[in-house]
Amino acid sequence: MSKKVQIGKVTIGGGEPIAIQSMTNTPTSNAQATLEQINALAARGCDIVRSSVPDMASAKAFKTICEKSPIPVVADIHFDHKLAIAAIENGAAKVRVNPGNLGGESNLRAVADCLKAHHVPVRVGVNGGSLDKKYAHLPAAEAMCQSALEYCAWLEKYGVYDIVVSVKSSCVRDMIECNRMLSRRCDYPLHLGVTEAGLYTQGLVKSAIGIGSLLADGIGDTIRVSLTDDPVKEVDAAAEILKAIDLYTKPYVEIISCPTCARTEINVKELAEKVREYTYGVNKNLQIAVMGCIVNGVGESAHCDIGVAGGRDKSALFKDGKILKTIPNDELLQALLQEIDKL
Numbered sequence: 001m002s003k004k005v006q007i008g009k010v011t012i013g014g015g016e017p018i019a020i021q022s023m024t025n026t027p028t029s030n031a032q033a034t035l036e037q038i039n040a041l042a043a044r045g046c047d048i049v050r051s052s053v054p055d056m057a058s059a060k061a062f063k064t065i066c067e068k069s070p071i072p073v074v075a076d077i078h079f080d081h082k083l084a085i086a087a088i089e090n091g092a093a094k095v096r097v098n099p100g101n102l103g104g105e106s107n108l109r110a111v112a113d114c115l116k117a118h119h120v121p122v123r124v125g126v127n128g129g130s131l132d133k134k135y136a137h138l139p140a141a142e143a144m145c146q147s148a149l150e151y152c153a154w155l156e157k158y159g160v161y162d163i164v165v166s167v168k169s170s171c172v173r174d175m176i177e178c179n180r181m182l183s184r185r186c187d188y189p190l191h192l193g194v195t196e197a198g199l200y201t202q203g204l205v206k207s208a209i210g211i212g213s214l215l216a217d218g219i220g221d222t223i224r225v226s227l228t229d230d231p232v233k234e235v236d237a238a239a240e241i242l243k244a245i246d247l248y249t250k251p252y253v254e255i256i257s258c259p260t261c262a263r264t265e266i267n268v269k270e271l272a273e274k275v276r277e278y279t280y281g282v283n284k285n286l287q288i289a290v291m292g293c294i295v296n297g298v299g300e301s302a303h304c305d306i307g308v309a310g311g312r313d314k315s316a317l318f319k320d321g322k323i324l325k326t327i328p329n330d331e332l333l334q335a336l337l338q339e340i341d342k343l
Helices: 031-044 056-068 081-089 105-118 140-157 172-185 200-216 231-244 268-279 329-342
Strands: 005-007 010-012 019-023 048-052 073-076 094-097 122-127 163-168 222-224 253-257 286-291 306-309 314-319 322-328
Touching: 005 163, 019 231, 031 048, 031 056, 031 231, 048 056, 056 073, 056 081, 073 081, 081 094, 081 105, 094 105, 105 140, 122 140, 140 163, 140 172, 163 172, 172 200, 200 231, 222 231, 253 268, 268 286, 268 329, 286 329, 306 329, 314 329, 322 329
Parallel strands: 019 048, 019 222, 048 073, 073 094, 094 122, 122 163, 253 286, 286 306
Antiparallel strands: 005 010, 306 314, 314 322
16 A cells, blocks of 8 residues: 655545546736636636746745645746646645756755645656667656656655655556556555546546556546646546546446437436536536436446436336336426436
8 A cells, every 4th residue: 555645734645535637727917817717617626736946936936825725736847847846835745856857966856845844745747658668678658667666765765755656658557557666666656647637528537447456456546637628527437437447535426328219209418417517516426327218227227326317208207216207208307307306
C-alpha cells in the first residue's frame, strides 16, 4: 500500500478514496477567470486542481487563487525554480516539477528547502515524450520508471519525503506498464493519467483503459483524465471511471439506459438526458432506469430504485423491479420525475 500524503485538506494514498484532479486552462495571471473555472470544477466533484505557473505574474496571482479556492491548488512548474519557490510561498498545496529541468542541483536544493520550510508536498512528473537521453536505450516504460525513481532519490537526498509520482505517456500500454513497475518498486502515492489523450471520445477511451486497468488492480491514488476539451468534462469522465469499478465514494445518481433497437417505441436518449439533467446535484445514491421496451426492461433493471420501460402508446413505470402503473408516453417524463422526487 502507498504511503499517505496530505495535499491541503485532501489526503491521498494509504487506502484513502481516489482523488479526482483536473487542470485549469485559463491564464493563471487572471485570478478571477481561473477561480471561476476552479469553482465550476469543484462543483462538479473535482478534489484537487492544478494550474500552470509560467511567469511571475502568474505566481503573484497564485496567492489570490490559493486563498479563495474551495479545493487545494497545485502549481505546475517547468524550467524556472524561482517560480516554484514563489508558488510555494504564495500558498500552493503541492508543486508539480520535473527535477531534471529546473537548472541543476543547486536550484533543486533551493526548491527542496522551500518545500520543507512550508511543509508542502511535491509531485514528481515524468512524461514519456521528454525523457533524458541517457534512458534512450531502455524500453519506454522502464525508462520512465527509472527516471521517476532517480528524481525521487534526488529530493529525498535533500530531506523531501512527501512525494507523489506521476508517469504519463500518450501510449496507454507504456503508461500501464510503467505504473505497474512503480507500484512494485516504491510506496509513493501514484497519480494516474494518459497524457495528450486527445479530443473527447478518443481521450475518454484511452483514459478509461489506462486509468481503469490500473485502478482495477489496486494501483493508483489520484487521477486526471486529460482531454482537449472543457476541464469540467475531465471531472465528469474521471467520476464515471471510478463509478464503473465501484471506487466512487460520494453519493451519486446513476442512469441505466439501453442502446435501443427496432422494438424501441420511446425516445430513450432524449428521456435519459432530461433525467440526467434533472438529477445533477442530487446528493443521494440512486439508480434510475430508462429502457426502450418491456421485453427486458423491467427484468434487467430490477436492481434500480425507479425506472420506465417503453411501450407503443403507454410505458411501464416500475420501482424495485415491480411495475407500479402504465402511463401515456406524453406524460412519461413528468411522472418519472415526480417519482424520483419521492425517493
